[in-house]
Amino acid sequence: MRTGLVCLLAVLLAATSARAADKLWVALYLGENHGGGPQASPKMTERLRQVFGFTSYKLMKGESVDLGGSERWVLSRKDFFLRVRPLPPADGAPAQVGYEIYKDGFLIADGTYIVNEDTPLFISGPDFHHGRLIFVLEAH
Amino acid sequence: MNDRELKDLLQETAPVLPGQEARAWLRLQERMQRPAPLAWVTWRSLATGGASLAALVLFAVHFAAPTPALVSASSHAPGIFATAFYSQPAHAQVVWLNGMEPATDGPTYMDRTGRLDERATKPSSPGSL
Numbered sequence: 001m002r003t004g005l006v007c008l009l010a011v012l013l014a015a016t017s018a019r020a021a022d023k024l025w026v027a028l029y030l031g032e033n034h035g036g037g038p039q040a041s042p043k044m045t046e047r048l049r050q051v052f053g054f055t056s057y058k059l060m061k062g063e064s065v066d067l068g069g070s071e072r073w074v075l076s077r078k079d080f081f082l083r084v085r086p087l088p089p090a091d092g093a094p095a096q097v098g099y100e101i102y103k104d105g106f107l108i109a110d111g112t113y114i115v116n117e118d119t120p121l122f123i124s125g126p127d128f129h130h131g132r133l134i135f136v137l138e139a140h
Numbered sequence: 141m142n143d144r145e146l147k148d149l150l151q152e153t154a155p156v157l158p159g160q161e162a163r164a165w166l167r168l169q170e171r172m173q174r175p176a177p178l179a180w181v182t183w184r185s186l187a188t189g190g191a192s193l194a195a196l197v198l199f200a201v202h203f204a205a206p207t208p209a210l211v212s213a214s215s216h217a218p219g220i221f222a223t224a225f226y227s228q229p230a231h232a233q234v235v236w237l238n239g240m241e242p243a244t245d246g247p248t249y250m251d252r253t254g255r256l257d258e259r260a261t262k263p264s265s266p267g268s269l
Binding site for chain 2: 127
């Protein structure tokens with residue numbers, strides 16, 4: 001009886017604690033209302049639609065970043081690109097990355113993101129043609 | 141009144157019936173030898189109730205607690221404003237940049253030649269990078 005209760009509590013504690021991820025998937029989507037080509041997964045499409053409102057999200061580029069590695073330039077366009085820098089992890093703390101967004105060679109915004117498997121990061125980029133460019137950082 | 145006088149008085153007013161002491165002793169022995177089911181049920185109920193309460197508290201903390209700030213954003217360019225927030229319907233952190241000019245496919249400082257290429261003078265197709 002007591003063993004069962006202890007096991008139950010251990011499972012609950014494990015379920016509520018943050019899960020560790022060692023890689024970060026960084027993708028660039030084009031959100032628009034008349035899209036074609038490779039689309040985001042249905043789950044990701046629904047999540048993006050809740051924030052940005054477009055009906056389709058075309059996957060433009062995607063790269064995997066090792067959270068234990070060094071900084072990377074990712075998803076570079078000619079005028080707009082992103083730098084991701086894994087930050088040193090603290091003991092027992094979830095992984096954290098710093099990101100920087102550049103436009104025409106100038107830093108326009110930066111910040112940090114605590115990587116969480118259940119909570120991706122969407123970065124609203126500039127408008128592009130009839131849609132908008134969107135960065136997605138997602139643990140996996 | 142001493143003890144003896146008190147005992148005599150009690151025997152006169154409330155005499156012990158024959159066999160009453162033996163029956164009381166037997167019942168007391170039966171109770172002492174038998175495990176008390178009520179106490180065991182109470183212990184188990186308390187343990188189960190405590191575990192259930194702990195589980196409820198853990199689930200409540202997990203699902204009802206406000207999501208901690210997982211993202212930060214700050215702007216470094218005049219006219220551009222960065223806002224970070226959590227989207228509950230999307231279950232996602234969002235960084236919203238206001239004030240950015242639309243992206244183009246035209247050449248930028250990164251072009252090696254510095255010349256305008258053909259793509260800069262022709263309308264580009266959506267999605268071309």
